[in-house]
Amino acid sequence: MTLASQNANNNDQEVILVTGGAGFIGSHTVVQLLTLGKRLVIIDNLCNSSEEALHRAKVLADNKGSLVFHKVDLLDAAAMEHIFQLYTFSACIHFAGLKAVGESAQIPLGYYQTNVTGSLNLIQLLQKYNCKNLIFSSSATVYGLPTSKDPINEDAPIGALNPYGRTKQYIEEILADIAVSEPDQWNIILLRYFNPVGAHESGKIGEDPNGIPNNLMPFVAQVAIGRRPVISVFGDDYDSPDGTGVRDYIHIVDLARGHVAALKKLETAQSTGRTLGCVAYNLGSGVGYSVMDMIHTMSKAVGRSLPYKVVGRRAGDVGTVIADPSRSFKELGWKAEKTMQDMCDDLWRWQTQNPDGYTTAEETSAPTTPTPAPHSAFTELLE
Amino acid sequence: MTLASQNANNNDQEVILVTGGAGFIGSHTVVQLLTLGKRLVIIDNLCNSSEEALHRAKVLADNKGSLVFHKVDLLDAAAMEHIFQLYTFSACIHFAGLKAVGESAQIPLGYYQTNVTGSLNLIQLLQKYNCKNLIFSSSATVYGLPTSKDPINEDAPIGALNPYGRTKQYIEEILADIAVSEPDQWNIILLRYFNPVGAHESGKIGEDPNGIPNNLMPFVAQVAIGRRPVISVFGDDYDSPDGTGVRDYIHIVDLARGHVAALKKLETAQSTGRTLGCVAYNLGSGVGYSVMDMIHTMSKAVGRSLPYKVVGRRAGDVGTVIADPSRSFKELGWKAEKTMQDMCDDLWRWQTQNPDGYTTAEETSAPTTPTPAPHSAFTELLE
Numbered sequence: 178m179t180l181a182s183q184n185a186n187n188n189d190q191e192v193i194l195v196t197g198g199a200g201f202i203g204s205h206t207v208v209q210l211l212t213l214g215k216r217l218v219i220i221d222n223l224c225n226s227s228e229e230a231l232h233r234a235k236v237l238a239d240n241k242g243s244l245v246f247h248k249v250d251l252l253d254a255a256a257m258e259h260i261f262q263l264y265t266f267s268a269c270i271h272f273a274g275l276k277a278v279g280e281s282a283q284i285p286l287g288y289y290q291t292n293v294t295g296s297l298n299l300i301q302l303l304q305k306y307n308c309k310n311l312i313f314s315s316s317a318t319v320y321g322l323p324t325s326k327d328p329i330n331e332d333a334p335i336g337a338l339n340p341y342g343r344t345k346q347y348i349e350e351i352l353a354d355i356a357v358s359e360p361d362q363w364n365i366i367l368l369r370y371f372n373p374v375g376a377h378e379s380g381k382i383g384e385d386p387n388g389i390p391n392n393l394m395p396f397v398a399q400v401a402i403g404r405r406p407v408i409s410v411f412g413d414d415y416d417s418p419d420g421t422g423v424r425d426y427i428h429i430v431d432l433a434r435g436h437v438a439a440l441k442k443l444e445t446a447q448s449t450g451r452t453l454g455c456v457a458y459n460l461g462s463g464v465g466y467s468v469m470d471m472i473h474t475m476s477k478a479v480g481r482s483l484p485y486k487v488v489g490r491r492a493g494d495v496g497t498v499i500a501d502p503s504r505s506f507k508e509l510g511w512k513a514e515k516t517m518q519d520m521c522d523d524l525w526r527w528q529t530q531n532p533d534g535y536t537t538a539e540e541t542s543a544p545t546t547p548t549p550a551p552h553s554a555f556t557e558l559l560e
Numbered sequence: 561m562t563l564a565s566q567n568a569n570n571n572d573q574e575v576i577l578v579t580g581g582a583g584f585i586g587s588h589t590v591v592q593l594l595t596l597g598k599r600l601v602i603i604d605n606l607c608n609s610s611e612e613a614l615h616r617a618k619v620l621a622d623n624k625g626s627l628v629f630h631k632v633d634l635l636d637a638a639a640m641e642h643i644f645q646l647y648t649f650s651a652c653i654h655f656a657g658l659k660a661v662g663e664s665a666q667i668p669l670g671y672y673q674t675n676v677t678g679s680l681n682l683i684q685l686l687q688k689y690n691c692k693n694l695i696f697s698s699s700a701t702v703y704g705l706p707t708s709k710d711p712i713n714e715d716a717p718i719g720a721l722n723p724y725g726r727t728k729q730y731i732e733e734i735l736a737d738i739a740v741s742e743p744d745q746w747n748i749i750l751l752r753y754f755n756p757v758g759a760h761e762s763g764k765i766g767e768d769p770n771g772i773p774n775n776l777m778p779f780v781a782q783v784a785i786g787r788r789p790v791i792s793v794f795g796d797d798y799d800s801p802d803g804t805g806v807r808d809y810i811h812i813v814d815l816a817r818g819h820v821a822a823l824k825k826l827e828t829a830q831s832t833g834r835t836l837g838c839v840a841y842n843l844g845s846g847v848g849y850s851v852m853d854m855i856h857t858m859s860k861a862v863g864r865s866l867p868y869k870v871v872g873r874r875a876g877d878v879g880t881v882i883a884d885p886s887r888s889f890k891e892l893g894w895k896a897e898k899t900m901q902d903m904c905d906d907l908w909r910w911q912t913q914n915p916d917g918y919t920t921a922e923e924t925s926a927p928t929t930p931t932p933a934p935h936s937a938f939t940e941l942l943e
């Protein structure tokens with residue numbers, strides 16, 4: 178029986194809506210939530226993700242909890258409304274969105290439409306169907322240019338520097354305005370991710386970027402596996418110990434656990450009636466690693482040195498960006514636990530087991546079963 | 561013959577799309593453009609404006625130029641696309657949007673959807689149908705809290721302080737990103753309005769706000785005409801000559817002329833091939849008047865003193881906001897010419913001739929003729 182039919186019959190089940198749940202961060206969070214026995218409805222347009230990640234997530238969670246998947250685009254207002262008619266959601270975790278900084282400068286309109294208009298569509302439905310518990314995937318990029326090398330806390334001024342970052346900033350500000358406009362109704366947690374890397378320790382799920390990776394570590398992994406010839410290091414004249422840029426890398430499983438901690442915060446707020454309004458939390462380790470640190474650690478994981486060349490700085494890059502994660506520790510009881518070597522070992526395991534990402538998957542479970550018209554845009558994962 | 565049919569037959573006519581053309585600023589600009597012989601297609605959802613304003617605008621322009629009106633909402637993507645299929649636009653002046661600061665804090669989602677999503681829909685069509693000449697109605701509110709009493713120029717940092725202002729800021733930033741993403745293609749002028757007041761000197765068109773006016777001068781006019789009992793003066797302890805807030809008021813006809821100047825700038829850019837990208841211009845007088853200045857000047861226009869009471873400051877208000885309009889003078893050849901007394905005399909003429917705004921209009925010209933299905937959402941003004 179699918180979760181869809183369960184819920185059609187029993188609307189008081191607590192069901193969590195996960196948008197973009199098939200993506201990198203989404204799928205790792207899905208494993209955590211399923212393991213806790215949560216019931217999930219996942220929507221994703223699969224434009225930069227694979228349904229295969231969800232099949233594997235179910236296996237990694239030992240088939241605990243339940244999930245049903247619908248291939249839906251946030252911009253398809255009718256399909257979105259149908260989802261809200263099918264289920265009663267207790268909370269929403271909103272991952273869906275385009276995420277490549279460089280691409281966002283090339284096609285800003287697409288980014289604003291997908292991320293901002295898509296989120297507005299979702300928010301309207303959350304409001305209409307009275308699901309006012311929301312976790313939103315934001316990014317440290319909202320902080321823009323840090324004024325110092327000090328760790329950044331959530332009260333730092335925000336001001337994103339590229340279209341991607343602006344979409345995150347706008348959605349944050351919109352959510353804050355909505356929480357203020359309906360006092361004592363909304364529990365909204367903005368999670369500002371620093372630099373998520375690594376993969377599930379099983380090597381079964383991981384990051385599978387379309388085209389040339391935008392971020393350092395997927396690029397490093399693709400060089401290590403032989404898909405790309407050499408790592409480009411953008412600048413070695415920053416004010417940092419080895420001159421290369423320093424970032425706050427966070428293991429994807431730690432990041433996923435951060436969502437579980439945020440969800441607990443929402444549940445506590447609901448049960449105590451003390452609404453949160455809209456609150457931001459950093460998800461970072463609080464520790465900075467340089468580009469060279471990461472390349473060397475990845476070399477250890479791989480067992481040989483990796484080719485790199487130093488090229489010029491990239492426009493808009495800064496030397497050091499590190500989270501101050503103390504509010505997350507204090508208020509969510511969460512902190513990053515995995516090491517830099519864990520990040521690299523797990524990334525390498527994923528990369529070697531899946532040299533071409535999900536596209537070479539040999540272990541697809543049951544084929545997807547399209548539901549009959551008029552909902553033919555939906556695909557369901559049978560349980 | 562309607563302009564619609566002319567253009568259906570003759571797509572090389574230069575036609576300007578005016579969104580929100582039936583509103584306060586829109587209708588005054590329409591008079592200026594028609595007087596110059598321009599061909600206009602006006603769309604408006606009439607949620608806070610009246611088609612009657614367009615009938616009167618045609619008369620005020622001595623039936624020069626041409627206009628056709630379609631009742632269309634920017635959020636209705638199919639109806640919008642149909643408009644772009646009917647006409648070939650040489651430029652667009654984008655006035656449409658919700659505009660009340662207070663209301664925007666109460667229903668932020670509606671503001672973000674109408675203003676931001678609506679603008680994204682429009683921009684997508686401008687891009688698709690290759691009409692890359694755009695004038696956008698922005699606002700001095702994007703400057704947020706001024707850091708001093710000095711006149712504000714266009715390079716001042718922006719950071720709006722309320723949802724309405726954020727919608728304007730976001731659209732500005734989105735347009736700037738789009739201009740950068742398609743170099744040498746876009747001519748975009750952002751017009752940052754200060755405080756538009758007054759009415760056409762004929763008294764035939766003017767500001768007709770729904771409900772309680774948000775801005776000082778329509779409120780003053782409604783007190784003068786007896787619709788409201790007393791003017792509230794929000795704070796008399798600001799650092800200004802008489803202690804009341806100082807603003808840069810600009811006569812609506814001067815503001816409308818600013819759009820003509822901006823349109824000439826776009827036309828020059830097109831004809832010379834020197835694209836503008838995205839440029840902001842202040843439309844303000846450069847002179848500050850206090851609340852008491854405005855009340856006294858309005859009293860002169862009315863011929864008797866007007867009742868007012870000083871109440872506490874409003875949250876978020878600042879003492880002094882004045883434009884530095886020098887860039888507009890230098891690059892658009894435009895400056896404000898009308899006096900404070902003109903603003904009050906013309907406002908009073910409009911108010912006395914139309915005590916209830918357009919709702920009591922006795923001089924409606926031809927009834928609107930709905931076009932046949934499937935375009936029944938459209939209404940056309942016959943020429």
